[in-house]
Every structure is written in C-alpha cells, then in structure tokens.
Amino acid sequence: MWFGSRITDFVSLHRPSLLFSSSIRFKIKGKASTSSLSFSKPKDSLLYEDCSEFLPWLQQKAGVEISSFLSVGTSTYGRSLFASRFIQAGDCILKVPYSVQIAPDNIHPDIGFFLSDDVANVARLALVVLAEQKMGQDSEWAHYINSLPRIGELHSTIFWSEDELEMVRQSAIYQETLAHKAFIEKEFFKVIPVLEQFPQKFEDTTLESFMHAYALVGSRAWGTSKGLSLIPFADFLNHDGVSETVLLSDEGKQISEAIADRDYDSGDQVFISYGKFSNTTLLLDFGFTLPCNIHDQVEIWMCVPQHDPLHTMKVELLHQHFMPTIKEFDSSQNSFIIREVRSARGKGRGIPQSLRAFARVLSATSLQELKDLATEAAQSDGRLARCPLKDRNKEIEAHRLLLSEITLMIQEYDTSIKSLEYMNSHTTNSRFALRRQMARDLLTGELRVLVDTWIITLLYKRFVGFYIKGKARVKKNGRWEGQV
Ligand SMILES: C[S@@+](CC[C@H](N)C(=O)[O-])C[C@H]1O[C@@H](n2cnc3c(N)ncnc32)[C@H](O)[C@@H]1O
Numbered sequence: 001m002w003f004g005s006r007i008t009d010f011v012s013l014h015r016p017s018l019l020f021s022s023s024i025r026f027k028i029k030g031k032a033s034t035s036s037l038s039f040s041k042p043k044d045s046l047l048y049e050d051c052s053e054f055l056p057w058l059q060q061k062a063g064v065e066i067s068s069f070l071s072v073g074t075s076t077y078g079r080s081l082f083a084s085r086f087i088q089a090g091d092c093i094l095k096v097p098y099s100v101q102i103a104p105d106n107i108h109p110d111i112g113f114f115l116s117d118d119v120a121n122v123a124r125l126a127l128v129v130l131a132e133q134k135m136g137q138d139s140e141w142a143h144y145i146n147s148l149p150r151i152g153e154l155h156s157t158i159f160w161s162e163d164e165l166e167m168v169r170q171s172a173i174y175q176e177t178l179a180h181k182a183f184i185e186k187e188f189f190k191v192i193p194v195l196e197q198f199p200q201k202f203e204d205t206t207l208e209s210f211m212h213a214y215a216l217v218g219s220r221a222w223g224t225s226k227g228l229s230l231i232p233f234a235d236f237l238n239h240d241g242v243s244e245t246v247l248l249s250d251e252g253k254q255i256s257e258a259i260a261d262r263d264y265d266s267g268d269q270v271f272i273s274y275g276k277f278s279n280t281t282l283l284l285d286f287g288f289t290l291p292c293n294i295h296d297q298v299e300i301w302m303c304v305p306q307h308d309p310l311h312t313m314k315v316e317l318l319h320q321h322f323m324p325t326i327k328e329f330d331s332s333q334n335s336f337i338i339r340e341v342r343s344a345r346g347k348g349r350g351i352p353q354s355l356r357a358f359a360r361v362l363s364a365t366s367l368q369e370l371k372d373l374a375t376e377a378a379q380s381d382g383r384l385a386r387c388p389l390k391d392r393n394k395e396i397e398a399h400r401l402l403l404s405e406i407t408l409m410i411q412e413y414d415t416s417i418k419s420l421e422y423m424n425s426h427t428t429n430s431r432f433a434l435r436r437q438m439a440r441d442l443l444t445g446e447l448r449v450l451v452d453t454w455i456i457t458l459l460y461k462r463f464v465g466f467y468i469k470g471k472a473r474v475k476k477n478g479r480w481e482g483q484v
Contacts, residue, residue, distance in 0.1 A: 062099060069083060123190070156287040158184070173280045180284060291441050351456060362398065
C-alpha cells in the first residue's frame with residue numbers, strides 16, 4: 001500500500017543500536033495474521049489526564065492545524081493519542097510541520113562548535129533535550145519537554161539493575177545491553193568537554209541524566225529525511241505490532257504525517273508501527289515488550305569444540321568462507337538469528353542456511369570431507385555447505401548436532417522462565433513486577449521460536465532418514481534386502 005506519490009520518504013522510530021545507518025526505512029507490507037492481537041483498550045480502562053493544552057500550544061507554535069482527529073490522553077502505555085471523532089482508514093490523522101520538530105541542528109551553534117564530528121546524532125539530540133530541560137519554564141519547548149518521561153520512568157534494559165538483568169541472561173539482550181551501555185558511556189565521555197565548557201546549561205548533567213536523555217531520544221526520535229528528529233505530538237503514538245500506519249515525511253511540504261490504516265471509533269486509542277521489531281529490540285530500545293510478538297527471534301551460538309581433532313581446519317575453513325566470527329568471545333564461535341516460522345508448511349524464516357552450513361562443517365569427521373566441502377563451494381557460488389550433504393548419514397548427523405544444541409537451549413530457557421515464577425512472587429515493587437513480566441514475555445517468545453525450530457529440525461532429520469531407507473533397500477529376487 002502506498003499513500004500518494006507526493007510522499008517522499010518513510011520515517012521510522014530511530015533504533016539506537018542502528019546508530020550508523022542514517023536512514024532506516026520500513027515498507028508497508030501485507031497485514032500480519034494476528035487478529036487476536038488487539039491493542040485498543042476498552043474506553044473505560046483509559047486513564048484520561050488533562051493533556052488538553054498540549055495540542056493548542058503546538059498548533060499555535062506551528063501556526064497551522066496539526067490534527068482535528070486526535071487528542072492527547074494517558075493509557076497504560078503512558079501518554080497516548082485517542083480518536084476525538086470517528087476516523088476512517090485512509091484519513092490523514094496528523095500533520096506536524098518540520099518547524100516544530102527538534103533536530104540536532106537545534107543545538108546552539110556555540111555548543112555545536114565544540115562537538116567533535118564523531119558524536120552521533122542521538123547524543124547531539126540528547127544534549128538539546130538536556131539544555132532545554134535546564135531552561136525549565138523559560139524553554140520555548142517547555143510544554144513538550146515537561147511531558148516526557150522522567151528519570152526512573154524508562155524501562156529499557158540499560159536501566160535495569162544487575163539482579164533485574166540476571167532475569168534475561170539467557171537471551172542475547174543481556175550482552176546487547178552491556179554493549180549498548182558501554183557505547184552510551186563512550187558518547188558521554190566524548191561530550192564531557194562540551195558539558196564543562198557550558199556549565200550554565202549542563203552543570204547538573206551526570207552519566208545517569210545523559211543516559212536518560214539518550215534513551216528518550218532513542219525511544220521517540222524519528223529518522224526523517226532531514227535527519228533524526230523529535231516530533232512532538234506524533235511521538236505520543238504508541239506501537240502496535242500489526243499496525244500498518246507509519247510516519248511519512250513530505251519534504252516538499254516540510255511536514256511529517258500519518259495516515260490511518262483502519263477505522264477508529266471516537267475514544268479509541270490510535271496506534272502506529274515503530275517497525276517490525278522483536279521483543280529484544282522493543283525492550284532494549286523502547287523499554288517495553290509485546291506479550292505475543294509475531295517478530296520474535298532468538299540468537300543461537302554454535303562453536304567448534306576445542307576437543308574436535310579437526311578444530312583448527314574447521315575454523316580455518318569457516319573463516320575462508322566468510323562466516324562471521326565473534327572475536328571477543330572465541331574465534332570458533334558463531335551466532336545465528338532464528339526467526340519464527342509462520343505456517344505449517346514452513347513458510348517464513350526457519351533455520352538460517354548459514355546455521356545448517358555450520359552444522360554440516362561441524363559434523364565432518366575427516367580431512368577429506370572438509371576438502372570436499374571446500375571443492376563444492378569453489379565449484380558453486382563460493383558459499384560453504386549450502387546444499388544437503390551427499391552422504392545422508394552425515395546430513396542426519398549435522399541435524400542431530402543442531403537438535404541437541406536447540407534441546408539444550410530449550411531446557412535452559414524453560415529453567416529461566418520457571419525461576420521467574422518463583423522470584424519474589426509477592427513483590428510489592430511494581431517496577432520490578434513490570435520488568436519481570438517483560439523478561440517473561442521476552443524469554444517465552446524466544447522459547448516459542450526455539451520449539452518451532454526444534455520441530456522443523458526434527459522433521460527434516462526424519463525426512464532425510466526415510467530417504468536413506470528408501471535408497472538403501474534393494475529388491476533382489478522378489479525380496480527386500482539391505483538397511484531398513
Ligand atoms: C514514542 S513514545 C510513545 C508515547 C509514550 N507512551 C509517552 O508516554 O510519551 C514510546 C514509548 O511509549 C511506550 N509504548 C509504546 N508502545 C507501547 C506498547 N505497545 N506497550 C507498552 N508501552 C508502549 C514505551 O514506553 C515507549 O518507550
């Protein structure tokens with residue numbers, strides 16, 4: 001679906017972990033099949049707060065109408081936008097001019113002068129937020145800045161305590177969180193000279209407040225055609241994993257706008273899609289999870305064991321064929337992302353080819369087999385072990401290795417999820433309870449993907465086994481002989 005040719009660009013909520021991709025675009029695809037997932041809450045469950053001054057303030061600042069369809073309120077997701085009248089699919093529900101968006105170039109030129117080029121846009125925008133916060137009511141953006149979540153109100157795993165993080169140690173998010181925190185810390189050290197140069201603006205800034213501002217930007221700035229921007233009002237829209245509404249950027253008219261993908265009754269909460277994100281991304285970058293996320297995925301680590309007599313040759317072969325290795329851990333380890341398979345016929349993203357290839361290399365027991373794999377790769381497109389092994393028993397062995405790895409992971413995930421149940425089950429700490437629920441959503445989603453993959457791997461292994469039986473049995477003199 002394409003909403004008019006005058007629209008020049010899609011914009012997407014910025015992903016901090018994709019800091020170096022300047023423009024991230026998400027195409028609108030066919031509607032995903034999760035009709036059971038509905039994010040519209042019953043109207044009486046909404047906690048309306050008086051946010052009625054926000055839109056008139058922004059419209060006055062912009063000098064144009066921004067929306068006649070939406071009003072600002074509060075729901076269980078924090079600040080939210082609601083239909084103030086019936087919305088029909090295709091209606092343009094908001095138009096926010098570039099003039100009332102906050103971009104890195106809003107940074108005061110004197111401050112910008114002292115910033116080194118390698119300070120990324122997220123950090124620059126975080127400095128704008130910090131400077132405006134410091135100005136308090138004197139800020140021209142005070143209405144907006146005051147409406148943003150405060151320290152302690154964000155739930156990205158970068159703000160989780162060590163004990164809380166322990167809940168998700170099983171998931172790739174654990175290492176990603178540590179890496180992301182280290183990255184933000186580096187950005188902080190880069191901007192310290194600027195903070196010291198302008199004490200009147202930044203004297204109270206600490207690593208904690210910088211991280212908060214950084215996470216605010218990361219969870220609500222949009223990658224637009226003019227770079228990264230905070231778009232007041234539009235950033236009150238919450239995420240629905242199956243929504244087809246995205247924020248669009250019209251460079252000609254210098255506005256960002258959103259088109260409703262469905263009908264909404266007056267009073268319904270209106271949603272948008274931040275992108276096709278797994279719970280790992282949602283939790284790390286936005287501080288929330290979906291209970292049943294159709295974009296769930298899991299990272300699986302495979303390694304060539306040190307005790308394998310062909311260890312060195314296998315690692316070398318994998319290197320030669322560009323299998324990425326993670327040097328910080330162990331040069332013989334590889335990580336693979338497994339995504340959910342969405343239909344009984346195996347349509348969608350199941351076991352990645354690279355993972356099967358890795359398992360095939362792993363199952364080799366002689367130098368000759370490795371040489372054969374290298375020759376086969378050289379004779380085809382250069383990629384290693386992309387086709388089933390000619391020796392079916394070897395193919396079965398490769399998938400048996402995969403199965404045992406996945407089985408182990410399933411057991412570990414199961415143990416972690418069970419331990420969440422027993423953990424302070426009567427806790428009165430609502431923040432901990434919320435984070436524990438997020439940990440549960442994350443781990444159960446990843447476990448679901450693992451179980452699906454386990455079934456597919458098992459079926460494949462069985463199928464190859466039947467094939468061998470069929471080949472090996474030969475009818476001689478009217479009688480079946482050979483391997484059964
Ligand atoms: C762009 S802001 C949306 C407005 C936000 N609710 C607020 O209070 O300002 C993104 C934040 O909204 C919240 N959020 C958005 N969609 C959500 C969802 N489906 N479930 C839970 N929280 C959500 C998360 O806290 C996220 O970091």
